[in-house]
Amino acid sequence: ADIVLLVWLAGVFVFLVRFAVGLARLAWASRRAKPLPESQRLLFLSEISRSLSIARRIKILQCAHPLAMPLTWGIFRPLVILPSIASEWPKSRLHMVLHHEFAHIARHDWCLQICAELARSIYWFHPLVGIAARRLRHEGERACDDSVLNSGVEPIEYANLLLDLARTLENSARSWSEALCIARPTTLERRFTAMLNPSIKRTQVSRRTGLFTAFFALCLLLPLAALRLPAQNLSGTFAGTIQDPSGSGVKNATVILNSHKSNTIVMTASDENGNYSFKSLPAGEYEMKVVKRGFEPYRAQPVTLESGRDLSQNLTLEVAAVMEEVDVVPAGTSKPLPETGGKPSRMRLGGELQATKLLNKVMPVYPDAARTAGTQGTVILHAVIGIDGKPLSLRVMNSQADPDLARSAVESVSQWRYRPTLLNGEPIEVDTTIMVNFSLAP
DSSP: OHHHHHHHHHHHHHHHHHHHHHHHHHHHHHHHOEEOOHHHHHHHHHHHHHHHTOOSOOEEEEOSOTTBOOEEEOSSSOEEEEOGGGGGSOHHHHHHHHHHHHHHHHHTHHHHHHHHHHHHHHTTTOHHHHHHHHHHHHHHHHHHHHHHHHTTOOHHHHHHHHHHHHHHSBOOTTTTTTSEESOOHHHHHHHHHHHTOTTSOOOOOOHHHHHHHHHHHHHHHHHHHHOOOGGGSBBOOEEEEEEOTTSOBOTTOEEEEEETTTTEEEEEEOOTTSEEEEOSOBSEEEEEEEEOTTBOOEEOOOEEEOBTOOEEOOEEOOBOOEEEEEEEOOTTOOOOOOOOOSOOOOOBOSTTEEOOEEEEOOOOOOOHHHHHHTOOEEEEEEEEEOTTSOEEEEEESOTTSOHHHHHHHHHHHTTOEEEOEEETTEEEOEEEEEEEEEOSOO
């Protein structure tokens, strides 16, 4: 997540730097430009501003470069920058160029384009955002073309003007990417197709239609904005420490959180110090379970994660009980033994827990009285393997067991010897359950 965030921030930084460089170039060109001669400026300002209902003050400038592409930028005090040869243009040519640029001002296209570029800087990774920004620029140019044609200019004459400007003037799309240029070569073909198509309706949208469209869009977007996605309702950090009975951290323990409401299961593992952590989980109630080989499974009370709040829970795992099972048959009865191979090895149960191992096993003897009476069954014993490896507190768990069978089982198991369980290198007592199966049939 941190790497993704850094990559996104790097992309935003690159796009914002490009955006800032474009604005700086526009400001630099504007400072070096000179005002258009007063007579021409006043004539076109009053005529075109009145036709487009523009109340803002507009400055018309001429840059020092004779082949610069006409462009428009600015919000509160918009500027129109023309090449130095613009004062030599015929009145009709200058009128068409200025009408196009003034139409951008009347439509507030530069403000919309700036908003689009900022959105593109934030969502630079999404290709549809870039496509939408370019589409917005193209539609703005087409709308200004329609405004020029609605003023009485013939489509053929206006198309020839744009073609001549694109051929003779230098395109500034790379240097001043934030400016609105009249004749970008990349959009001319589609603009020519549109302006030379007599079936296209070029009238402006009525005020009533515009208000209805805005109201409809508002009714559509407000409910969507009010929706709260589950992924947005995220909790803070849920963390804690897993310890063994000695207080040491248990590493590589699996922590499982299960949300039945959202049908979500998330897992993590504890580090070498026993610490675990969950970040940005959806808020809600979770069942918590911790499993680690050699320890009893741990089930906690339901954990409630609240939005934006951190929660900590420490827990202690108990060492798992040892299970043994012995099959006893009468003397002289053959019974196949399980095959074993290799040397016994010390089994490591992860962390610092070392399993117990049976070193000396005395087999129970089938009592003669029970064999004569045909008695058979299972005796379940419970004992504690002491730190010296001897079974302690040996007792019969199933009271319905035959007394002779139970006595034989206790006498033999009490002589067993274990290597004790080691926790962090120290011997500890662990519970064990021993099942002794007495059977007359082999």
